[in-house]
Amino acid sequence: MRRLVGGRATGILTHTHQPINFLGMVNKDTGIVQDASHDLYGRSLQDTILALPYGIGSSVGAYTIYSIKSNNAAPSAILCERPDLTVATGCAVANIPLAILDTFEMESLHDNSKITVDVDAGMILYN
Amino acid sequence: MMLTRYEEGALRGEHGDILQMAYRILVATGEATDAERLIPVNWVHLSGVNYNTIGDAGEQFLRSIRHKARVRVKTTLNPAGFDRDTVHEYDITEEFIKKQESIRKSYEMMGVETSFSCIPYDIFDIPAAGTQVSFAESNAAIYANSLDNLKTNKESAFSALASALTGRSPYNEFRKDVYPDVTVEMKIPNPTELDWGMLGLFAGRVSEKCVSISGAVPSDRRACKALCGGMGTSGTCSKFTMDTAPSTEHISFDEREAKNIHDELATAETGDVIILGSPQLSLPEIESLMVMLRGRRFTKKCMLFCPRIVKESAAPYIKALEKANVHVLADCCACLTPLLSPDNTDGVITNSIKGAYYLRKSNGLDVSLKPLQDIIREYTT
Numbered sequence: 001m002r003r004l005v006g007g008r009a010t011g012i013l014t015h016t017h018q019p020i021n022f023l024g025m026v027n028k029d030t031g032i033v034q035d036a037s038h039d040l041y042g043r044s045l046q047d048t049i050l051a052l053p054y055g056i057g058s059s060v061g062a063y064t065i066y067s068i069k070s071n072n073a074a075p076s077a078i079l080c081e082r083p084d085l086t087v088a089t090g091c092a093v094a095n096i097p098l099a100i101l102d103t104f105e106m107e108s109l110h111d112n113s114k115i116t117v118d119v120d121a122g123m124i125l126y127n
Numbered sequence: 128m129m130l131t132r133y134e135e136g137a138l139r140g141e142h143g144d145i146l147q148m149a150y151r152i153l154v155a156t157g158e159a160t161d162a163e164r165l166i167p168v169n170w171v172h173l174s175g176v177n178y179n180t181i182g183d184a185g186e187q188f189l190r191s192i193r194h195k196a197r198v199r200v201k202t203t204l205n206p207a208g209f210d211r212d213t214v215h216e217y218d219i220t221e222e223f224i225k226k227q228e229s230i231r232k233s234y235e236m237m238g239v240e241t242s243f244s245c246i247p248y249d250i251f252d253i254p255a256a257g258t259q260v261s262f263a264e265s266n267a268a269i270y271a272n273s274l275d276n277l278k279t280n281k282e283s284a285f286s287a288l289a290s291a292l293t294g295r296s297p298y299n300e301f302r303k304d305v306y307p308d309v310t311v312e313m314k315i316p317n318p319t320e321l322d323w324g325m326l327g328l329f330a331g332r333v334s335e336k337c338v339s340i341s342g343a344v345p346s347d348r349r350a351c352k353a354l355c356g357g358m359g360t361s362g363t364c365s366k367f368t369m370d371t372a373p374s375t376e377h378i379s380f381d382e383r384e385a386k387n388i389h390d391e392l393a394t395a396e397t398g399d400v401i402i403l404g405s406p407q408l409s410l411p412e413i414e415s416l417m418v419m420l421r422g423r424r425f426t427k428k429c430m431l432f433c434p435r436i437v438k439e440s441a442a443p444y445i446k447a448l449e450k451a452n453v454h455v456l457a458d459c460c461a462c463l464t465p466l467l468s469p470d471n472t473d474g475v476i477t478n479s480i481k482g483a484y485y486l487r488k489s490n491g492l493d494v495s496l497k498p499l500q501d502i503i504r505e506y507t508t
Contacts, residue, residue: 002158003158004155004159005151005155006138006151028184059283059284059285060180060181060185060284062284062285063181063185063188064184066184067183067184070187083159083160084159085156085160085283085286086283088156088158088159089152089283089284089285090285092154092155092285093148093151093152093188095148100158
């Protein structure tokens with residue numbers, strides 16, 4: 001696990017294999033995925049531990065991450081397979097813990113489990 | 128990434144929540160781009176200014192930090208959404224004007240020079256060769272790296288803001304000596320600025336970091352700026368060089384490649400508004416336009432975008448330009464402009480690849496692409 005934004009958080013793991021374009025795909029007020037083509041369509045990101053491959057699209061998407069955090073609708077932590085500047089700067093501004101996992105760590109995640117991510121300690125705990 | 132004791136402390140919040148956030152951004156950006164440490168920068172150029180781009184979230188964010196945040200180095204600013212002198216001639220809501228004004232005030236309170244320009248290289252003194260800067264505007268970053276011998280990442284709005292607040296930036300590979308990863312050969316004879324813009328877009332797609340350009344040299348500033356603007360709209364490439372790179376793969380940019388890009392971006396043969404200035408025009412470019420016009424008048428409304436300092440310096444020409452049906456707009460730019468929409472414009476005519484890209488993709492307008500000399504020939508009397 002590689003630390004991009006430090007911190008510790010607990011939540012239900014929401015795991016997608018599709019990249020997310022925060023600008024447009026995620027409702028900035030509710031944190032609900034609003035793009036019908038995405039496999040998380042209709043699901044709320046609020047208080048989840050969101051695992052995704054990486055973010056795509058305009059860097060303005062960082063403001064969407066800030067918005068959903070301001071509206072208490074953001075994930076508690078985000079785990080990515082590879083870093084991208086939109087998610088990295090969005091999480092940094094919004095103070096959402098963010099870590100990069102390798103492929104093995106990513107594949108070991110159990111979707112819908114309650115987990116605690118401690119980015120500073122580099123650990124994932126199943127509650 | 129290695130941090131100094133001061134930087135570690137700031138990241139823990141020992142110097143206040145604003146600096147803590149700024150260092151969080153720098154560390155996240157640095158880790159994401161494999162930087163080894165942070166280094167000082169002495170000029171930051173910010174994006175994230177146009178309310179049309181950053182919206183309510185951006186306006187609120189800036190308002191939430193403006194009472195405490197202060198920039199530590201010279202910091203200049205990208206264009207806003209409109210020219211306050213003429214905003215009431217356009218269909219811009221009071222809400223938009225109010226929010227844009229709040230954004231301006233936030234940056235001003237933070238100590239930012241509100242230059243509202245995407246061509247800092249044309250209006251500010253350039254520091255010594257090799258100086259580390261942080262430019263968030265893509266065409267300006269490419270221009271700085273390629274033609275002014277400065278060193279910058281193509282920053283994001285947030286990473287540049289963090290650099291302004293701290294005076295530091297991640298030291299990653301773009302700040303070191305980068306070498307071409309591919310050579311693009313200009314095969315079009317006597318290329319116009321439109322050809323250079325298309326080559327820029329093409330090169331940005333085939334090169335990751337730095338591209339060597341062979342076959343021809345952009346002959347003037349108009350061509351250089353078109354090249355930087357085109358390159359900035361595609362991919363991550365942040366530098367071009369005219370030095371040869373024999374060991375790299377050579378790719379030709381010929382009439383066929385140019386036609387592909389033209390077909391991709393140009394959706395119409397003509398339009399009802401002429402757009403000049405994406406990137407914004409400098410004073411010499413306006414003077415060159417005056418010479419090319421030779422007293423003729425555009426048959427369609429021509430919107431010309433430039434920085435305020437250029438508009439002020441061009442004061443002796445403004446009357447003649449107005450007579451030529453040229454509307455000079457300061458503080459804003461054709462990119463992501465709220466001034467043009469399918470509600471008030473059928474289509475635009477421009478010589479800018481960067482302008483065409485955004486006017487089509489973001490504003491949803493039909494675009495006709497022609498070099499300036501053809502625009503003047505076809506649309507003046």
